[in-house]
Amino acid sequence: MEKVLLLHSSSDGQTVKILQHIEKALGEDCVCEFVDLNTATSVNFADYSRVLIGASIRYGHLNKKLYQFIEKNLLALKQAKAGFFCVNLTARKEGKNTPETSVYMKTFLKRSPWQPELQAVFAGALRYPRYGWFDRMMIQLIMRITGGETDTSKEVEYTDWQKVEAFADRFKTF
Structure with missing residues (x-):
């Protein structure tokens, strides 16, 4: 049984809803643990075979606690099978809904010392x-x-x- 860590920084709950959908898609062979990045004190990455971080944009920015978490856990994130996605309303538009075209993902990648190999951008909810x-x-x-x-x-x-x-x-x- 694979153990997966699903970390989230969500403003209104759509990021968590997306992670719940991903949990179902992963199937019964995976046991997923949800952790809120805004309240997480420490995470033992060795307990998990995969890690996924989902974060929402609010007023044009990712939560600063996301960046703090990444800085604190940079080595573990670099060594883990870890992916990242961001959720925003701008991604409702074609041409702004991929890691290559999302201004928010580009900003994240400039600011973050962690450069996840697996990335996605999803439209949120209003x-x-x-x-x-x-x-x-x-x-x-x-x-x-x-x-x-x-x-x-x-x-x-x-x-x-x-x-x-x-x-x-x-x-x-x-």
Whole structure:
């Protein structure tokens, strides 16, 4: 039985939902453990055969705790079979939804001392009714500027689940 570590830094839960989908795609031969990067104190990478980190973008940035975690665990990450994906609303658009075309992935790779071999970018979800007033207004403004959904009564999931499953297949054989 393979043991897999699924680390996440999620703002509104879509990153965790994507990891749960990947867990199902990995099948019964894998036991997955979920760890929140925002609260993780230490991780023993030797306990896992594979590691996957998923992180969401909020207001144009990955959480600084992600970078702190990477710096603290850089050697272990470099030695592990480890992959990374980021989740953002910009990836809902063709041409902004791959590691090569995502400004967020490019920024991550410039800032991070860890350069994961396995990478992906997924579109997230827009959950207006769940946001507080400030976040709802700011995200609505951003969506207006970028030509997205502005109706604050709606929830829209942009994640391409077939793309997630294809990535899970790549992660399985990585």
